[in-house]
Amino acid sequence: xxxxxxxxxxxxxxxxxxxxxxxxxxxxxxxxxxxxxxxxxxxxxxxxxxxxxxxxxxxxxxxxxxxxxxxxxxxxxxxxxxxxxxxxxxxxxxxxxxxxxxxxxxxxxxxxxxxxxxxxxxxxxxxxxxxxxxxxxxxxxxxxxxxxxxxxxxxxxxxxxxxxxxxxxxxxxxxxxxxxxxxxxxxxxxxxxxxxxxxxxxxxxxxxxxxxxxxxxxxxxxxxxxxxxxxxxxxxxxxxxxxxxxxxxxxxxxxxxxxxxxxxxxxxxxxxxxxxxxxxxxxxxxxxxxxxxxxxxxxxxxxxxxxxxxxxxxxxxxxxxxxxxxxxxxxxxxxxxxxxxxxxxxxxxxxxxxxxxxxxxxxxxxxxxxxxxxxxxxxxxxxxxxxxxxxxxxxxxxxxxxxxxxxxxx
Amino acid sequence: xxxxxxxxxxxxxxxxxxxxxxxxxxxxxxxxxxxxxxxxxxxxxxxxxxxxxxxxxxxxxxxxxxxxxxxxxxxxxxxxxxxxxxxxxxxxxxxxxxxxxxxxxxxxxxxxxxxxxxxxxxxxxxxxxxxxxxxxxxxxxxxxxxxxxxxxxxxxxxxxxxxxxxxxxxxxxxxxxxxxxxxxxxxxxxxxxxxxxxxxxxxxxxxxxxxxxxxxxxxxxxxxxxxxxxxxxxxxxxxxxxxxxxx
Numbered sequence: 001x002x003x004x005x006x007x008x009x010x011x012x013x014x015x016x017x018x019x020x021x022x023x024x025x026x027x028x029x030x031x032x033x034x035x036x037x038x039x040x041x042x043x044x045x046x047x048x049x050x051x052x053x054x055x056x057x058x059x060x061x062x063x064x065x066x067x068x069x070x071x072x073x074x075x076x077x078x079x080x081x082x083x084x085x086x087x088x089x090x091x092x093x094x095x096x097x098x099x100x101x102x103x104x105x106x107x108x109x110x111x112x113x114x115x116x117x118x119x120x121x122x123x124x125x126x127x128x129x130x131x132x133x134x135x136x137x138x139x140x141x142x143x144x145x146x147x148x149x150x151x152x153x154x155x156x157x158x159x160x161x162x163x164x165x166x167x168x169x170x171x172x173x174x175x176x177x178x179x180x181x182x183x184x185x186x187x188x189x190x191x192x193x194x195x196x197x198x199x200x201x202x203x204x205x206x207x208x209x210x211x212x213x214x215x216x217x218x219x220x221x222x223x224x225x226x227x228x229x230x231x232x233x234x235x236x237x238x239x240x241x242x243x244x245x246x247x248x249x250x251x252x253x254x255x256x257x258x259x260x261x262x263x264x265x266x267x268x269x270x271x272x273x274x275x276x277x278x279x280x281x282x283x284x285x286x287x288x289x290x291x292x293x294x295x296x297x298x299x300x301x302x303x304x305x306x307x308x309x310x311x312x313x314x315x316x317x318x319x320x321x322x323x324x325x326x327x328x329x330x331x332x333x334x335x336x337x338x339x340x341x342x343x344x345x346x347x348x349x350x351x352x353x354x355x356x357x358x359x360x361x362x363x364x365x366x367x368x369x370x371x372x373x374x375x376x377x378x379x380x381x382x383x384x385x386x387x388x389x390x391x392x393x394x395x396x397x398x399x400x401x402x403x404x405x406x407x408x409x410x
Numbered sequence: 411x412x413x414x415x416x417x418x419x420x421x422x423x424x425x426x427x428x429x430x431x432x433x434x435x436x437x438x439x440x441x442x443x444x445x446x447x448x449x450x451x452x453x454x455x456x457x458x459x460x461x462x463x464x465x466x467x468x469x470x471x472x473x474x475x476x477x478x479x480x481x482x483x484x485x486x487x488x489x490x491x492x493x494x495x496x497x498x499x500x501x502x503x504x505x506x507x508x509x510x511x512x513x514x515x516x517x518x519x520x521x522x523x524x525x526x527x528x529x530x531x532x533x534x535x536x537x538x539x540x541x542x543x544x545x546x547x548x549x550x551x552x553x554x555x556x557x558x559x560x561x562x563x564x565x566x567x568x569x570x571x572x573x574x575x576x577x578x579x580x581x582x583x584x585x586x587x588x589x590x591x592x593x594x595x596x597x598x599x600x601x602x603x604x605x606x607x608x609x610x611x612x613x614x615x616x617x618x619x620x621x622x623x624x625x626x627x628x629x630x631x632x633x634x635x636x637x638x639x640x641x642x643x644x645x646x647x648x649x650x651x652x653x654x655x656x657x
Contacts, residue, residue, distance in 0.1 A: 087448060291470070
């Protein structure tokens with residue numbers, strides 16, 4: 001207890017029961033630390049360096065001029081947007097009713113939060129393959145549930161081992177929540193892996209939450225499969241998508257989810273109480289994004305592929321420092337840090353076979369002013385790795401690797 | 411400058427399109443309404459193609475003053491880039507005498523401001539006009555709901571006298587458009603008086619099982635899509651297929 005102007009101020013953490021174990025994103029902490037270094041180059045945040053395409057901006061300008069953005073939309077979103085979403089899903093072989101089965105959300109994270117809150121009760125368990133996106137576990141904790149981590153297998157290119165999931169299922173398990181393609185590993189799960197997961201979910205009456213925000217970033221013509229395209233699984237699968245990454249719209253905060261109407265009806269109740277509706281101006285931006293011809297976005301994705309190739313080739317030059325699996329998707333590489341770097345970054349960071357990723361990321365920032373994300377942020381199995389984003393400008397990628405080559409000279 | 415260029419382009423494309431339509435004389439099926447235009451268009455196209463007919467439908471947002479002519483002429487949009495418009499400008503006259511021009515045009519007509527429909531109908535004169543629905547969507551461009559409905563009334567007025575109006579019997583505003591018309595009016599929907607009419611529908615894993623009554627016959631169909639709007643689109647397809655026979 002503290003006293004201020006005669007008033008007693010209570011700073012007892014127990015007053016924040018729900019939030020006391022929630023952590024602020026490690027990525028934001030790294031960015032904050034990096035901001036102290038004037039010459040820092042950031043490979044940390046997963047933000048595309050492109051600006052939102054002009055076509056989308058013009059769509060928004062038109063909506064502003066017409067005066068249609070100032071009011072709330074219906075809670076599930078503008079009907080015209082949901083209709084466009086249904087059409088775009090249809091092109092991907094997924095059939096959902098825009099009136100009852102599609103919900104426009106304030107970015108994917110709001111969709112994830114609303115979903116977890118709707119389908120779980122406190123004390124339930126949610127299985128997450130890891131390493132994966134940092135915020136999942138915080139949302140699960142926020143809902144009073146327990147995240148159960150199941151490690152992905154680095155030897156198998158960060159793929160699933162279904163037996164590990166089977167072992168993780170208990171009576172309390174409510175859902176399996178995965179990111180496909182996966183952040184930070186860039187893995188695309190195979191159809192067989194996903195079908196095995198679906199069978200496991202069927203056998204144990206579990207929901208499957210599929211976060212597919214990187215599904216447009218697929219390189220080398222790899223195949224992408226979504227369980228949401230199987231009609232028999234529509235009551236079980238909740239698929240989440242965001243416009244942030246694919247259309248360089250991270251600041252607009254707009255995404256959507258879809259599933260069978262029973263699920264969406266319940267999720268909408270939470271969504272309504274959290275945000276009423278997604279920002280209407282951003283919903284018009286999302287309409288612009290869906291009206292863009294695919295060809296217009298092609299250059300955007302080709303550029304990412306080039307950046308991936310640059311980053312991978314520069315990582316190959318640092319093979320004495322990093323060992324990595326070439327990502328098939330998303331815009332991250334998740335290399336393992338070799339213990340041979342101890343001489344440069346300090347022997348105190350070596351923990352058994354692994355290098356303390358948190359310490360390594362901070363030393364890298366200190367010594368070379370390069371911001372990366374420690375692997376431990378993505379789950380226990382991420383320890384010994386760092387995440388590097390190639391969503392940044394090519395010049396930044398080159399500059400950061402020049403610096404690394406300089407400090408990690410053989 | 412930009413406005414002037416747009417004005418010139420709009421009228422240039424209108425003239426070329428009218429000449430093209432004059433030469434080829436396709437059957438025009440117009441689809442208008444606040445919702446469900448694209449699914450209805452797709453279903454009409456599918457049905458007609460099943461009959462071995464040649465069909466061209468406008469892509470989803472090619473339903474306005476510039477988009478509609480481009481769709482009819484089968485040209486790409488230059489969007490906001492001056493240079494990108496050059497191919498459309500220079501090749502559009504060639505479309506007047508294009509070979510293999512389709513026999514049927516299925517055209518969504520968009521109206522978001524007063525007068526939009528009038529302009530579009532100065533380009534095309536439909537043989538069949540479908541009104542899918544009228545909701546509050548796009549109402550902001552109109553002083554009141556009646557003015558929005560008037561846009562669709564105009565479509566009904568300008569449909570050829572020997573043509574057909576296909577109206578949603580479940581939407582009061584749409585249904586009233588058919589009152590006191592001298593041309594043929596077909597009502598579709600769940601309303602018992604509609605023909606074609608949905609007698610019953612049941613959702614299943616793959617989509618919907620629907621019982622449809624049409625011309626005193628009842629038949630069951632599996633529609634592998636979810637949502638009531640697909641049932642309407644299906645009915646529109648059934649009705650259009652029937653009506654084109656008499657054109």
